[in-house]
Amino acid sequence: MKKNSGQEKTPVRLKGLGKALCITLDPRDPFDYLKDELVKQFQDKKQLAVNTKIVFDFGGFQGYDDLIVELSAFLKEQFAVGDVSGPLKSKPKHANRPKRLEDMEKSWHKYQSEALILSGRVRSGQKAAAGKHLIILGDVNPGAEVIAGGDILVLGSLRGTAIAGNPDNEESIILALDFRPTQVQIGGYVAAGNPSSAEKMIEFAHIEQGTIVVEDYLKADPFGKIPWPQVR
């Protein structure tokens, strides 16, 4: 059932599945290719992967138990992941869709949104908190506080305190169309707000080598390098 070597290989994907990580791949691809792809995927998520439960999704293909054992040993050795298991049996609909591979590009379709979107002004003394990402369509006034487990996007003026990646997600960003916060915190790092730059530009804060850095979002284009859309 091996694919022809000339045939295009299916990319390996990582996504969150509750507290576990789900790895989607085509079991017919060569083992070395899968290994390389996994290393690529896990490279920048090393901390995240430690002791995390891993679930493999073979897109409906059955009978690759050997591959699971091999990949499991590899991942445990390289990235110290937690339990590794095969496709979840509790989702029989997978079995009914053997040719789901064509749909891999749309893997985020069945993804439940974890972003809290609020519209309006967050005023002094008010606090907007979200477990994952927080999007404010409006302004955040001085004295107000916005907290998120993931990213904070303010489509307006950010003048209050913004705490992203609470408590320890250092991958998070804080973005605002008008970025002049009192203070920003990302994953435990704290930075005092400073006067915004004279020219109007969309700025975002992220962590770079242990410090919070604020950059012009359009110039830095931090997500433009990701070749296809993926769930954040």
Place this chain on the structure above:
Amino acid sequence: MSGKIIVITSGKGGVGKTTATASIGAALALEGKKVAVVDMDIGLRNLDVVMGLENRIVFNIVDIVNGRCKVKQAAIKDRRIDNLFLIPASQSDNKDALTPEGVVGVSEELKEEFDYTLMDCPAGIEQGFENSIAAADEAVVVCTPDVSAVRDADRVIGLLYARSITPKLIVNRIVPLMVERGDMLSHEDMVDVLSVELAGLVPMDDNVVVSTNTGVPLVLQKESKAGSAFRRIARRLNGQNDLPIVVPQSQDRFWKKIGSRLGIGR
């Protein structure tokens, strides 16, 4: 006939709530409305002094709420302006003497008796604030062009919205020269942050001190800029919404403008 209860509040102390209450009350009365100004600052009453009526106090708002007297008995008529009445605060009780329910209980009687009842809210957002806004139909937030006052006003505006009251903003103590130099927040900056409708802009005015100490209403002083600003605010609150907002300007700027018109300015 049912009147309106308007609460004058700010969050921060010392921004001019009491002056604004006395002035707007007097101005509304001059417009021909029957007005009561109520001092809600139990234990720290001021409004009676500002209005020069402290020697005529018999009953107070706590007596009304506790049923010891009628609104008519406690309301002190102003000496100079017809239709203007003061309901003073109690000086001896503590802040727990009133409850929001008690205030709501007398609000009907107040609305029955007066076209406008202005509540002078104490500073802070505790019991006194809760009492003052409990029965309010409208709210006016007084704010000076300071970062700290804006912060507190913002908090109060949030609390008012939470109770379905849409407040209006008075920017008090504007020094036009400092605004022009960029040393003071402009009212545009403040509206930008607070995003509420402007009721009016009041310039800094030495006459306020004179008025507060002598008990002569600010709005009766013809040359007072603050007085005329409060008169315009009163007319806006009285339903004259199309009255344009006058932005305080320095003399300097005025002559510069004329100069540039005539082609002699820089």
